[in-house]
Amino acid sequence: MHISDGILSVPVITAGFGVTVIGTIYGLRHLRYEDIPRAAFISSVFFTASLIHVPAGLSSAHLILNGLVGLLAGFSAFPVILTGLVLQAFFFSWGGITTLGVNTMDMALPALLCGLLFRRWLCASVASPLKTAAIGFSAGAGAVFFSALMTAFMLYLSNGTHLTAAKIIFTAHLPVIFAEGLITASICLFLRKVKPDLLKMEMEK
Helix, strand or coil: CCCCCCCCCHHHHHHHHHHHHHHHHHHHHCCCHHHHHHHHHHHHHHHHHCCCEEEECCEEEECCCHHHHHHHHHHHHHHHHHHHHHHHHHHHCCCCCCCHHHHHHHHHHHHHHHHHHHHHHHCCCCCCHHHHHHHHHHHHHHHHHHHHHHHHHHHHHHCHHHHHHHHHHHHHCHHHHHHHHHHHHHHHHHHHHHCHHHHCCCCCC
């Protein structure tokens, strides 16, 4: 899902940086000092999950776990994902510098929206395992679905001739969408048992 340098148009790049700057500033303002270690851990999980990736046209397909990031980081999704992408760009040359804003926006915005949408149910005082799994699957699959859609749309906006590449990218992420849903659901169930406060909910009594 990393878009490389030299592909996107200047207006798209500018818009991506604008959204990312706003999202990052807003996220940092909501990040409490005591939550910094947790945010760093979530960023490392995001960084590690996308180490294995498969080229897909002008981008790549890989695990993202941005749905999980949204559930655990909330408003801090933008700085958490931006940190991971910056490290990937400098250490592995994945994505690019000029496309850093768009890549962050494509992954962090769906993460934030899914986090806001589904986190309230995870924060409920009583949450059954089935409900936890359903919420985790929906957040994980939904975030990747919209990230793939946004990535494809950014390519199309930059150049209409990239339509085929945009279709390839979206199609390549279809199995990833299902896999991310299952992985996020499994992680949420695990956290529910061993660290329920990380999900901001109490165990069912």
